[in-house]
Amino acid sequence: MAVDITTSVPQKSSLAGSLLRGNAAQRILAFAALIILFVVFSLASPNFLQFNNIIGILLATAVNGVLALGVTFVITTGGIDLSIGTVMSFSAVMTAVFITFWGLPTPVGILGGILTGAVAGFLNGLVIAKLRIPPFIATLGVMYVAKGLALIISGLRPIYFNDAPDFRPVAMGSVIGAIVPGLEIPNAVLILFGAAAIAGFILNRTVLGRYTFALGSNEEATRLSGVNVDRWKIAIYTLCGLFSGLGGVLMAARLNSAQPALGQGYELDAIAAVVIGGTSLAGGEGTILGTIIGAFVMSVLVNGLRILSVPQEWQTVVTGAIIIVAVYIDIIRRRR
Template sequence: MSSTTTISSPSPRTRIAWSGQTKQKLLAFASLLALIVVFSVLKPDAFMTTDNFIGILQSTTVVGVLALASTFVIITAGIDLSVGVLMTFCAVMGGMAMVNGGLPMWLGIPITIGVGALCGAISGLIITKLRVPPFIATLGMMMLLKGLSLIITQAKPIYFSDVEGFENIALGSWMENLIPVLPLPNGVVIFILVAVLCYIILNKTVLGRYTFAIGSNEEAVRLSGVNVNRWKVWIYTLAGGICGVAGLLIASRLNSAQPALGQGYELDAIAAVVIGGTSLSGGVGTIVGTVIGAFIMSVLVNGLRIMSVAQEWQMVLTGLIIILAVYTDNLRRTKA
């Protein structure tokens, strides 16, 4: 059982902590490579192109960022069903600030992220102070925020055409000027930056330490004299803020805030987290795993589309892959 240790050992000097973490990442990474190899062999001319790879990266960003947000919550043995709709709500509020309110982008961006953090904090307070289980609290928030998005926009999209440079947040490429051979879109760079930030927070800070500890044994943490409720609120706040980043990314890509969009993204995000080896029962999970999980999802969708598999069958296959991923993870755990 020793290799179930997927916890944040700050310095992986010992065999046990080291091999556990590495094994899990290797397995997920091997699956990702296997998928890429299969599609490359089956459709070499269409799949193995720079354009297609950049397309895959681009399409991973939004769900990927939402999955990063969900990773924190899921490691605490919680769940956040509101991330998809919260992303849209943030985009809508960003639109209200920048389009309707005419605020400049340098102010609009922090407002968008701040709205996400605030909503996350509210979820956290509902969970800790009102003691509503995370599933119900965030289900309620999901419905509530979806309604609010539609009310605020009167169910009409907000277009960002007049906000100069807004499109560049996701679609432009600063990298193109810096490193011409690697013309990554900004959205992808932002996803990578958020992932690095999440990695640092989860593994190097006290918030990350408590995230694992709460998921591992909440009551023991409370009886150690830690203010569990306060840290939980912070964790949901952080997740909400990250959803704000996703809101910016999707609004920029569509150059609009689409109030009806968002529902369903939370399940894709949870799927990516779970494929990445994070346990829904808490205490276990990695950022690298989540990133790989998100890529597995989008490589699968992309590859199947290139193979001209009907969308209905894509869904069937994705469902099977999720079950298979968690099953193999279980096998690995019990054998080890």
């Protein structure tokens, strides 16, 4: 019975098995779903593949996508952030305060708006890491706080950016269109992809990303390895808040106004995108590409159903069903 355990035994695996394991699989499934949606909708309606409609889809994905990028980090740690929707509208309101009320230059106002989100995220992290309040509760609290503050500061009314004509183009202008006439892809879309590239780099190549996975995989082991878990948790929630702040700026620029009552519900859309993209709510697994695909699945679905004149109520029903199917596939995959 001389068994040398030091020689690696090759892992038994079929092609199908390896495709279904790991989050590459979920990405492929989500990507396949996206393609199927594209094919079905373009066959069903000639309007779907129109350039303007595709731009509309991209634009509609921008805000939800940016929010989803941030919350991907939090979900990968095994946490959750319910505050991103209202923090987004709070950040939008603060951007308006900086630019419209205080008359600060637009870039400064934008930076202020993004930092507002970061501060809210920092607060989430602080409550979770130091007061040891579960993320669900902590961010639920901050969700209400941000919602209330947005309403108080705005006086319950939308704030318009009429005095800052350079603000709306931040999302709705087209740098590409200026260079390549006819290819009027809005800046918001560029910002989404830029933010995704940065998020991907942070998640995969930096210490912060490494600890994001480590925390989600085994928090106690990470702590016992000498990592300052509290500090990195706060950093991760702050990063998530920062993305919410960016989402707020994009939202405000797109509507040319800060709508204080708009944000609630966005957090669930973002979480849904992350989940469809294969990030595990149990933590330890997550990809930026998956999240982006997930966000597109949601907006393509809504857009396509609208083009087919499916009433909005039914769009919501279908979205819900898709989320359940996506998570169920994830569970089946995990059982193997």
